Amino acid sequence: QVQLVESGGGLVQAGGSLRLSCAASRSSSGFVAMGWYRQAPGKQRELVATTTSGGSTNYADSVKGRFTVSRDNAKNTVYLQMNSLKPEDTAVYYCNVNTVWQMYWGQGTQVTVSS
16 A cells, blocks of 8 residues: 655745645555646546656646656655646645556645636
8 A cells, every 4th residue: 555645735926936745655666657636626636746766857837848757766756846836726736646456546635726
């Protein structure tokens, strides 16, 4: 089992920045991928950004150039640096971890961007 604890969400004005963190309860060295999804009210959960154990990254088109995903295996943590935030980025952001056998989710952290 892996527990994921997210932090860093909040309220920010459009154009501002936030940094989300997600700490895993055990070593992340065996995680195939770590990343972030989000779900806005009335919408399906969607991929935001992921990073693999090999260092490759994948971003939703809507966040390319504004968001950066990174991981620190020494701290078992994945980060999401969000810059130039827009009101349409408002959502609950969920940390996601994939092992070879299972997928894990965090409890979610609210990000609200005011116009």
